[in-house]
Each structure stands twice: as structure tokens, then as C-alpha cells.
Amino acid sequence: MPRLLVQKFGGTSVRDIERVNAVADRVAASVVGGDRVVVVVSAMAGETDRLEGLGFEVVARPPPREMDVLLSAGEQVSVALLSMALMERGCRARSRLALQIGIRTDGNHTKARIEHIDVEGLNADLAGGVTPVVAGFQGTAPNGDITTFGRGGSDTTAVAIAAALEADECQIYTDVEGVYTADPRIVENARRLDAVTFEEMLELASLGAKVLHSRSVEFVGKYGVPLRVMSSFDEGPGTLITTEETTMEQPLVSGLAYARDEAKLTVLGVPDVPGVASKILGPIGAASIEVDMIVQNTGADGSTDLTFTVRRADYERARETLAGIQKVLGARGIEGDDRIAKVSAVGVGMKSHAGVATRMFDALAAENINIQMISTSEIKISVVVAERYLELAVRAIHDAFGLGDAIAVEDAG
């Protein structure tokens, strides 16, 4: 029974023509083996940065609509090149842009969300023996404008197409062998995981483990798309993202993630009355700035301080937004720090165990790392620390949970 696969290749997988040819070999092998394949490709490594740089050279804050036109050119180049390479191998490949196949999104430029995928064109391609090579990262707004999905958005394209076509598997090819217990560039003995649950993956992805775009993982949960993260360069099983907890003895913590490009803002001394948080965060949301962690401390004098984190790129804009409403809020002042980082421990195993947080905090204390903010969920504990302690914090926590040791099975403290 031939399978229907969606194979997604990231920027490093198509960094140069040699790599493009290697990707074509891999896709062609699947097609020759009898599988039907939809390919999704990112821009060649470095190209999105180059294009973005041109935009910022023109103007300090490029208008998002034109930024999307600019950046989406990168994927247009890579789909054309990969299609050529596939045709050279006897595959009937055809490049497909978002404007051509109908990847319909909202109109939120530079961070659009997919609302619908027109499957007719892709199905016609597959029925006709054509391998569509789809430009990742890009979509079409209701008014016909080009939109993009934010960095890593090609993953979302792939998973959304896999969901729409009810594909047998969505394979995300990348420059790592799978999902690790922590970033191997920071933690020497980080270990590849055979499987993680999609809830864990969602936390890992959204928290900066750069293997997958978090929107793509949401689709796994929502539509049950079987997703596998694999290496473009080595043969290997990769990491399967499952909708179930697969092992009986679930480790306490499956992996660590970090986010380096964070910033925090504190609104000082606002009246501690109902609705003050939404008065602060409403304008931030209206400015399309994503807020991550939120902490509010109640003071003794009837006023309170509210701290939240945003992406570092949004820091200045968030500060200006707050400055504009400071008077209305009756706030004493605005403070901020754009040199912070977030480290998170993630694991479905921590649901049923106490003491995880304590072990994590102890590990940081032993290294004299001050914790600035804490946030927890059922399967995750996150802390904010000064950016300069990031690597040290990740290694300390990795050791504390014995993640580098493939044999150890963790138990609650």
C-alpha cells in the first residue's frame, strides 16, 4: 500500500546546490519506492536573513505587508531549484507557491495563521503522478496579499498540508537527528529522544527548542497528524511526535528548552484594582505583541507591580506602548530588561509527581543563579534568568534530572 507522505526540508537542508541535490535524491527515492510525496521547502539557509537585512536597510521598521512580499521570495527560489533537481531525476515535480495552491490565512502579516488549505490542486497533482514542491512559510490573506508565518513557519505549512490531505506521515527533515533532551550545542551529553508527546513537543517548541515551529505541533494535537523529526544528512529513525504517552515509565522531565531572545517589562505601582492587568495588556495585544509570562505582585500600599515578558524584537515597541498609557494607568513608572533568557523543563511525567520544581530551583541555587520570574504548567516549569547565565542554567538542570544518562530512569524526589 503506497503511503502519502509530506516531507519538509528546512533551510540548512537546501543551503547550497549540493544539498538541494541530496534532498532531491531522498525525495526521488521515496517516489521511486512507491510513495506519493508532497514536498515543502524553506528558503536556503541565510537567505531569509539576507532579505530581512535588506528590508531593515531601507527602513528601521519595514511595513509588515511588504516584509512578507520580500521574505516569501526566498522560498520561491528554493522550490524552483528543488523542482529542477527532481525533474532531472525523472520525477514529475512542479513548484507551487501559496498564491497558486491556496494556502489561505488571516491577514496578520509576518505572523499569519492558516485558516484553510485548498486541497484540489494538490490532489490533482498527486492523482496525475506529479510531486508538488510547495513553498513553505507563505500564505495568502483574504485580500490576496502574501502573508508569512514567522520564522520556522515552513513546519506549519507541512503539518497543515499533511492534516488537510490526511497524509500517513509528516516528516520534518532538519539538521539534527531528532529532538534532544537539551540543545547539544550547550549540553555535551544531550540525548536524542525516540518519542515525545505532542504536549511536550508543544512546550519545547514554543519555548525555543528550535526543532519545530510551535504552530505545527498544535496541528499534531488537533488533527492527529503523525509527525517525525528526522535528519536530512543521516539515516536514522528521528523522533516521533505522538499523541499518546508511549512508555509506561515516563521520565520526570523529558527535555529542556530555552529562549534567548526575551525581554521583560514591569509596570510599577499601578492601583491594585480589578481590570488593571487587562488595561495594561490590552494595548500590548492590540499592537500585535505576543506576551509570554505574566507575574503580578501585590504590594502593601494598595498598588501592585505587573511584569511580563515579550520577544526581544518587540521590546522597544512594547515600552513605547506602555509609555503611552502610563498616565491613564496611574503607574509610578515603567522598567524593563532586554537581556534575559528563559529556561524550561518539560515532561508529561511531572504531572503526577511533586518536587520537580524544588529540584530545579536547588540546581540553580547551587550555581548561584538568581531566578527572576517563575511560571509553571502541568507539564512544564519555566524560569527567567539573566541571559549571561543561560548556558550554565541549562547544564545544571540537565544534570540535576540526569537527562544525559540514557540508562537512568528518574523518580520523584
Added chain:
Amino acid sequence: MPRLLVQKFGGTSVRDIERVNAVADRVAASVVGGDRVVVVVSAMAGETDRLEGLGFEVVARPPPREMDVLLSAGEQVSVALLSMALMERGCRARSRLALQIGIRTDGNHTKARIEHIDVEGLNADLAGGVTPVVAGFQGTAPNGDITTFGRGGSDTTAVAIAAALEADECQIYTDVEGVYTADPRIVENARRLDAVTFEEMLELASLGAKVLHSRSVEFVGKYGVPLRVMSSFDEGPGTLITTEETTMEQPLVSGLAYARDEAKLTVLGVPDVPGVASKILGPIGAASIEVDMIVQNTGADGSTDLTFTVRRADYERARETLAGIQKVLGARGIEGDDRIAKVSAVGVGMKSHAGVATRMFDALAAENINIQMISTSEIKISVVVAERYLELAVRAIHDAFGLGDAIAVEDAG
């Protein structure tokens, strides 16, 4: 009365961000001055070459459909950047791609022809005070594929849009100050022409005077679009392309053009019977190879040699096509030379004068340059010479007709 202008900027005019800003200043000045403007932009200088190079790195003969997807990404980048720069100057600019505004072409990839332009979107932009920034060089085939118009095709985009919108003037901004009597890089005393007729311009453009894409000049004749070639870098009147012979004393020769990237093929000893030329050139045309000059000599033995020229890039493919039909033709052999060049003298003034050809051939003979082929029309005489004699030939003919001397008015010999 505000004018409706189409302003087209070539690759050198948007080579870097500094130039993009200079173009934006110029367009914004027109808009502030009250004109309504549609902008057409080429890819940044060097970008089309870079992209094409990537394609040829993948495969020796890139499939034309994917080549069009690849190359059209270049214009996508420049329209986004220029739109940003215009918005920064308070212009309500919006980038518009061929897929978005409906520049409808045939399906002949890499050398498509415009069949229709949907003016509704552009008119809506103009009516709403928006300055559309249109990607040149690209169109959409009936099946929704991206097509391109060949090098210099952005001129065609501009003129076709000017015709469709019935614009007051189509201004082609380039890196030269107008149309010259000959390429100033080859001929030191070449002179800018105030005006040329569109017939002359058509010959000059199609024969390699790289100022304008020949398809764009055809539109001038067909729709009477007032066209002006101007410098992006200097203020100046440029050269007006007219539909009339504007001066009473028309010079014998208005200008010289050359085409360097030419090749010739000779089919030797085919039976001299009716229909043999079409048997040879039919398969060449079917392979989408453009034939330029055709010369046939009748031999004494009932057989004939037929020679024709093609673009150098098509040479190998043309040779293979001929090799495939040699037996059917009963030809004795195939010969070729891909190191030839064509030099042409163009002028509506030669219509009513004899002796122009003689003066041209004398000039070449005086320099010991062998003429390999000759072709003439009402307003043009072309010769093929070995490529290494190209510059020498151009200078000799330029001198022979006194083109460098602004005062001299030529008379028939």
C-alpha cells in the same frame, strides 16, 4: 491637469538600497507634484544573473517553467523594497506581483508575450491614491503558472501597462542618458539622440542596443504610447521615442546597434527544391529557438546551402535539432560558428537614399574585416562578422557616417 505616468526603473537603478532610496525620492517627487504614477521595477542588478546561475548549477538545461519561478523572485524583492522606501516618504505604495494584478501572457516560458492586462486592480489603486509598484518581467500563463518575458522584459511590462491604462507618458529610467548613436563603451564620441522613430528604436533594440526590450517598442507603434528613455542618475530630457519622423532633415543613419551573443549554423548541400527552407526551420521554430538572419545560396549542382543565425545560448540545441533531421533533409553536413557578432546601421533616412550599404561595406573593407552575412530592410543594414572584429567594425561604421559629429548632416553618396 495631473498626468498619469508609468515610471520604469531597471536593475542598475535599484542596485543597492542607496539607489532604491534615490528612486523612491524621484517617484515621490512626481506624486507630490500631483502626477499619478504606476511604478515598474526590475530585479536588483546582478540578482537575475545570480538566480540563473543557481538554476544552471542544478542542471545544465533548467526546465523553463521552474526557471520562471526562480527568476521572478528577483523582482519580488525589489518591489517590496521600493514600496517600503516609498511608504517611508509618505507615499501610499503597494507592491503588486503579476499573479496579483493579472498580467496575462501565453504559456511560452522564459519568453512569454503579454496578451492582456487586467486594469481593474491598478485603476482601483490609482483611484484610491495608492501608488502601485509592479514587478516587471513577470506574467501569468493561462494555467496560472508564472512566466517571464526574457531579459529586459520589465520594459515591456511598463509599456504594456502604459498602453492598457492609456498613460500620458511611459518613462524608462536607465543607467544611460538616452539612446545613443552607438554604444558609448565602444565608440568614444557617440552622441545622445533627442528623438528616434519607433521603427528605428525597434531595430536598434532588437539588434542589441540594450536600452530597450524590443517587445516594449512594438507597443509604442501598436498603441502609440509616448515613451521616453531617461537617466536615473542625472536630470535630462533623455530620448523620446516617437511614432513620427520629427525632423525635416532626417540623417541617413540614426544609430548603430550590435549583437554579440550570436551564432550561425549552415546546412550544407540540401536538394534545392521548394519547401526545403521550411523543412529546416520548422523544427527549429518548434524547439522555440528564434531565428534571426537567413541566407540561402543556390549551388550549380541542384543543391543549396542554407545559413541562419540564432542566439548563442540556443546554438547547441539548434545544432542537435539539425543533426536529428539531417538524414531526412538529405543534407551533406552541418556547420556552425558560435563566435560571430552582428553590426547594424539603422535610420529611417536611408529609405529614400541609395549608397548606404556601399559606404558601410567600404568602411569595413578599409579595416580588412570580412563580411560573413548581409541582411537588409527598409531602414536597416546588418552584417555578420567574426566576434573579435566587433568593436573595430562599430567604430569604423560610426566614423563613416559621421555619427559622432553633432553638426554634420549626412547626405546620400
